[in-house]
Amino acid sequence: MEYTAGYYDVAVVGAGHAGCEAALAAARMGMNTVVFAINLDSIALMPCNPSIGGPAKGHLVREIDALGGEMGINTDKTFIQIRMLNTGKGPAVRALRAQADKKAYQFSMKYTLERQQNLDIVQEEVVRIMEEGGKVKGVVTRTGGIFYSKAVILTTGVYLRGRIIIGDVNYSGGPNGLFPASQLSESLKDLGFELGRFKTGTPPRVHKHSIDFSKMIEQPGDEVIIPFSYTSENIKREQVSCWLTYTNKNTHDIIMENLYRAPLYTGDIRGVGPRYCPSIEVKVVNFREKPSHQIFIEPEGLNTNEMYIQGMSTSLPADVQIRMLRTIKGMENARIMRYGYAIEYDYVIPTQLSLSLETRKIKGLYMAGQINGTSGYEEAAAQGLIAGINAALMIKDREPVILKRSDAYIGVLIDDLITKGITEPYRMLTSRAEYRLLLRHDNADLRLTEIGHEVGLISDDRYKKTLEKKKMIEKEIERLKSIKITPTEENNRILEELGTAPINTPFTLEGLLRRPEMDYEKIKALDKKRPELPPEVIEQVEIMVSYDGYIRRQIEQVESFKKLENKKIPNDMNYDMVYGLRTEARERLKKVMPCSIGQASRISGVNPADITILLIYLEQQKRKKAHG
Amino acid sequence: MKDEDTIAAISTPMGEGGIGIVRISGEKSFDIARKIFHPRSEIKNIKSRYLYLGHIVDPEKGYIVDEVLTSFFKAPHTYTREDMVEINCHGGVTAQRKILELALKLGARLAEPGEFTKRAFLNGRIDLSQAEAVIDIIRSKTERALVMASRQLAGGFSEKINSIRSELLNIMAHIEANIDFPEDDIPEADPGKIKGEIIKTRGQIEELIKNTGSGRIMREGLSTLILGRTNVGKSSLLNAMLKEERAIVTDVPGTTRDIIEEYINIKGIPVKIIDTAGIRETSDLVEKIGVERAKKYLKEAEMVLLIMDASEEITDEDRSIFEMVKDKFTICVINKIDLPEKIEVKELERLLPDKKIIRISALKQQGIEELKDEIYNSVVEKIGPIDENTIIAGQRQKKALEDAEDSLSRALTSMDEKMPVEIIEIDIKEAWEKLGEITGDTVSDEIINAIFENFCIGK
Numbered sequence A: 001m002e003y004t005a006g007y008y009d010v011a012v013v014g015a016g017h018a019g020c021e022a023a024l025a026a027a028r029m030g031m032n033t034v035v036f037a038i039n040l041d042s043i044a045l046m047p048c049n050p051s052i053g054g055p056a057k058g059h060l061v062r063e064i065d066a067l068g069g070e071m072g073i074n075t076d077k078t079f080i081q082i083r084m085l086n087t088g089k090g091p092a093v094r095a096l097r098a099q100a101d102k103k104a105y106q107f108s109m110k111y112t113l114e115r116q117q118n119l120d121i122v123q124e125e126v127v128r129i130m131e132e133g134g135k136v137k138g139v140v141t142r143t144g145g146i147f148y149s150k151a152v153i154l155t156t157g158v159y160l161r162g163r164i165i166i167g168d169v170n171y172s173g174g175p176n177g178l179f180p181a182s183q184l185s186e187s188l189k190d191l192g193f194e195l196g197r198f199k200t201g202t203p204p205r206v207h208k209h210s211i212d213f214s215k216m217i218e219q220p221g222d223e224v225i226i227p228f229s230y231t232s233e234n235i236k237r238e239q240v241s242c243w244l245t246y247t248n249k250n251t252h253d254i255i256m257e258n259l260y261r262a263p264l265y266t267g268d269i270r271g272v273g274p275r276y277c278p279s280i281e282v283k284v285v286n287f288r289e290k291p292s293h294q295i296f297i298e299p300e301g302l303n304t305n306e307m308y309i310q311g312m313s314t315s316l317p318a319d320v321q322i323r324m325l326r327t328i329k330g331m332e333n334a335r336i337m338r339y340g341y342a343i344e345y346d347y348v349i350p351t352q353l354s355l356s357l358e359t360r361k362i363k364g365l366y367m368a369g370q371i372n373g374t375s376g377y378e379e380a381a382a383q384g385l386i387a388g389i390n391a392a393l394m395i396k397d398r399e400p401v402i403l404k405r406s407d408a409y410i411g412v413l414i415d416d417l418i419t420k421g422i423t424e425p426y427r428m429l430t431s432r433a434e435y436r437l438l439l440r441h442d443n444a445d446l447r448l449t450e451i452g453h454e455v456g457l458i459s460d461d462r463y464k465k466t467l468e469k470k471k472m473i474e475k476e477i478e479r480l481k482s483i484k485i486t487p488t489e490e491n492n493r494i495l496e497e498l499g500t501a502p503i504n505t506p507f508t509l510e511g512l513l514r515r516p517e518m519d520y521e522k523i524k525a526l527d528k529k530r531p532e533l534p535p536e537v538i539e540q541v542e543i544m545v546s547y548d549g550y551i552r553r554q555i556e557q558v559e560s561f562k563k564l565e566n567k568k569i570p571n572d573m574n575y576d577m578v579y580g581l582r583t584e585a586r587e588r589l590k591k592v593m594p595c596s597i598g599q600a601s602r603i604s605g606v607n608p609a610d611i612t613i614l615l616i617y618l619e620q621q622k623r624k625k626a627h628g
Numbered sequence B: 001m002k003d004e005d006t007i008a009a010i011s012t013p014m015g016e017g018g019i020g021i022v023r024i025s026g027e028k029s030f031d032i033a034r035k036i037f038h039p040r041s042e043i044k045n046i047k048s049r050y051l052y053l054g055h056i057v058d059p060e061k062g063y064i065v066d067e068v069l070t071s072f073f074k075a076p077h078t079y080t081r082e083d084m085v086e087i088n089c090h091g092g093v094t095a096q097r098k099i100l101e102l103a104l105k106l107g108a109r110l111a112e113p114g115e116f117t118k119r120a121f122l123n124g125r126i127d128l129s130q131a132e133a134v135i136d137i138i139r140s141k142t143e144r145a146l147v148m149a150s151r152q153l154a155g156g157f158s159e160k161i162n163s164i165r166s167e168l169l170n171i172m173a174h175i176e177a178n179i180d181f182p183e184d185d186i187p188e189a190d191p192g193k194i195k196g197e198i199i200k201t202r203g204q205i206e207e208l209i210k211n212t213g214s215g216r217i218m219r220e221g222l223s224t225l226i227l228g229r230t231n232v233g234k235s236s237l238l239n240a241m242l243k244e245e246r247a248i249v250t251d252v253p254g255t256t257r258d259i260i261e262e263y264i265n266i267k268g269i270p271v272k273i274i275d276t277a278g279i280r281e282t283s284d285l286v287e288k289i290g291v292e293r294a295k296k297y298l299k300e301a302e303m304v305l306l307i308m309d310a311s312e313e314i315t316d317e318d319r320s321i322f323e324m325v326k327d328k329f330t331i332c333v334i335n336k337i338d339l340p341e342k343i344e345v346k347e348l349e350r351l352l353p354d355k356k357i358i359r360i361s362a363l364k365q366q367g368i369e370e371l372k373d374e375i376y377n378s379v380v381e382k383i384g385p386i387d388e389n390t391i392i393a394g395q396r397q398k399k400a401l402e403d404a405e406d407s408l409s410r411a412l413t414s415m416d417e418k419m420p421v422e423i424i425e426i427d428i429k430e431a432w433e434k435l436g437e438i439t440g441d442t443v444s445d446e447i448i449n450a451i452f453e454n455f456c457i458g459k
């Protein structure tokens, strides 16, 4: 029997990485919020690798943090190792990557949710979305509870009609032996949504005591800890190591011999999997000439002996899994605690959403995370945060936050999903961002804190600090530009000592800093009266001066990009009325319903002539209106 | 809604000796025109809609490009409602092209197909009822431009671009794989190797700039070699086509000893005619060098006019020349048809099965027009009709190639300055994108696809 279980502003279905951010954002913005999970022990669960961050993903975490999300803070609280990657490359692609204590991460996040005002947490499976007149009304749970709400955010992850596959065994299920959600897909189809099916997989977990680490290469964390969150200060922590080993010919032989039992090759798995997380069987088949593949052994946490075997994702039968593992150096006696598996699940074709993550069909219904076809904790969290913010803003009758491709990786992520659509699980890569040099992980705060403050997720105090930082950077660059170094003998002697060419005309300090071989610390010898500045300010000054030419070029590109982004297309645009569009373009435009000329121009199948025609049509409409 | 950039294009279809108009529209149009247009008498205040006589002068090199009539039109009473300049020139396509190029160099952008009309509409010049007509114009112009562009891509050009692009793509994929998957066991891209690849591809682009399809023909003329044994009337033909006594003509075999180059314009196509020394075995050193030169020029020529003497039988020397032009784009010209015919035409047809044969008399000026028609038709057959669209398409390609070249040069500078890889990659990517504009491939997913194809990635 159904009963009325409550009235809320926002109902969040799912408490994975997307759901947690969505629920926290909505509640913190004053919304009366409820969040559901099929099992509360799955809150902020990491069903795959125990790590957060890396190139592009680490950027997302920093952006989440700058907007007032939780992922960065929670990672800082619970990481057991942290490293800065790409230190040998430039500032745009440097990124943080942390190993988290999985359980600690979950419990810390769960406790944060539990302490959050305006937020109810309920263990229930949602089976139906209620809709009336194109507007969402709430959700119904399996036990008959009707939760009325003004907005619903779906963050159901890999659970929709989840199916687990291990060799020739397969059954319906969610990750980590949890229950799947078997009914919600039907409700979504009834509402007219188009669903697709993807797959992903995870490697076995092995007991630590069965591994001989002396045969492996140790990978310690960084000595100097740089945290994810701009609010975390001075973290001192004992770190644990990861371990590196390799597969070999024997491993590959066992895989090849048993390929006829691999569901990926027998046709048992039909969902499309991600290319960047291939299973070991796919790697061995596709790169036959490679004699070995890297395997990282990563601890799942401090209070467990489970070790995650990165690089061994597989859905081969259990008996093959154990045999192939034992061919690997240091794993000769490996004991598997959890077998690797593949999981297939439904996702909602994301071109049915608008850039605010609201569905175009049903007002007040939002989707975020893996349900939109992405993969990865950070991608999920980023969308969850935006969906939570926008649901709250919608209820407050305010304009949604839509980050542009030039504002943030989050903007790139959402625009890619909605405008270009996807053909495989989507993962964020730095190469997807065309303005990569501007979207650095070190300046996420400068880019986004203002937006976080405006929606109410960033405190006045934190915002003020960011503004001060901005001012300090600008002032210091101005100062460096204003100080002239003259070509005196003394100065040239210093320059030569610093390993750079002497000067024969006056040079500003900024000009000297621009030289590839110079840095802020070095020019100190010529800069007697420099102010005391925090390291993060100095870092910005160095980057902005050293890459000034390239940064300015990207800013120019962004300007012209924005011109097209700012030419808005009305929501109720009727493409059938536009004379002269090619059929293909018309169909694609109707499918995506872009909100600007810029967005329209990124849709595949829409060419420049179609864009001109759209411009003319919009102008025509404007004039008609002007003339009454 | 106002577009800030200034656009330029050639606006009239051209014919031989016809007047062509270069139009410039936008804020900078007056500025640009004042920089290249030198009026006959000094202008104090520009009068709108007034024709000024003068010269277009290349501001860098200082030489006169063409004598022109220029009019300035002050906004808003113009077609586009922006400041506009029209330059009427006489000097045929080559001059129009050059003037356009100057305008582009000074900051104008090449107009998109139909863009003048589009601006006219968007700036309120054309009224609402005409919107559909405007769209039709834009649609048809765009489609024609696309056809033109793809025609010009024939002849191995697009394959070359694609192969350069795929080399750049491989470099990028490697850099990107290093960036996005720093912990996978992918070797770091070697800067020395990257540098070598960039230098190599830049060289290939330079080569292409010199040789872009009809664009190149428009710039440098279709190189047409007059070939034949001595005394058949090669120099006479050159003179007949030029309508002037340019080359020395005598009845002494071996008169022409060096290469003579002259330009003529055939219905808008510039043709560079090259007269050569007659081919024969000779002991005269100077003549011998001339013959060798002729053979060398033959390699580079795009078209050969193979001259035969109607009053003589086919000789062994002729046969050896047939062998030389076997794979060349050749028109066989039988000269001296005013004399009694001795040449075995049937045999000639047999020996040159796939070549067109034209009969002329250089002396009597017979058949010269037919020969010109034949040259024109052959070119059109090869690269499509030559009109403003072809030229613009060629111009676009050249610009894209030059931009790509610039980007790669910048990448090299940045490498020397030890900039990080992701910075260097910005320029490589820009070059790759510019080249993609030519072939119409700009799908950015290509890079990501290449990463996964080339490297074993993932946990």
Ligand SMILES: Cc1cc2nc3c(=O)[nH]c(=O)nc-3n(C[C@H](O)[C@H](O)[C@H](O)COP(=O)(O)OP(=O)(O)OC[C@H]3O[C@@H](n4cnc5c(N)ncnc54)[C@H](O)[C@@H]3O)c2cc1C
Residues within 6 Å of the ligand: A013, A014, A015, A016, A017, A018, A019, A036, A037, A038, A039, A042, A043, A044, A045, A046, A047, A048, A049, A124, A125, A126, A127, A155, A156, A157, A158, A159, A160, A175, A180, A181, A184, A200, A201, A202, A277, A341, A342, A343, A368, A369, A370, A371, A374, A375, A376, A377, A380, A381, B459
């Ligand atoms: C086996 C496996 C391997 C993976 N491998 C990788 C990898 O290698 N790399 C990578 O980046 N990512 C990987 N992922 C993906 C990553 O785990 C997810 O992208 C991320 O966790 C998605 O977050 P989410 O918030 O969208 O959903 P999830 O974290 O899946 O959370 C979904 C939440 O929704 C709840 N829920 C679902 N349906 C209902 C319902 N009807 N009613 C109530 N609650 C519901 C669940 O209880 C859960 O709390 C893998 C996932 C799995 C399962």
Ligand SMILES: Nc1nc2c(ncn2[C@@H]2O[C@H](COP(=O)(O)OP(=O)(O)OP(=O)(O)O)[C@@H](O)[C@H]2O)c(=O)[nH]1
Residues within 6 Å of the ligand: B228, B229, B230, B231, B232, B233, B234, B235, B236, B237, B248, B249, B250, B251, B252, B253, B254, B255, B256, B257, B276, B277, B278, B279, B335, B336, B337, B338, B339, B360, B361, B362, B363, B364
């Ligand atoms: N009757 C007649 N004589 C011609 C004609 N064309 C050329 N001649 C004559 O043929 C002779 C050779 O002419 P050229 O033009 O010098 O021949 P060429 O092929 O350039 O000779 P080389 O430069 O020596 O190889 C001259 O006496 C010309 O007047 C023609 O159409 N009819």
Ligand SMILES: [Mg+2]
Residues within 6 Å of the ligand: B234, B235, B236, B247, B248, B255, B256, B276, B277, B278
């Ligand atoms: Mg001669």
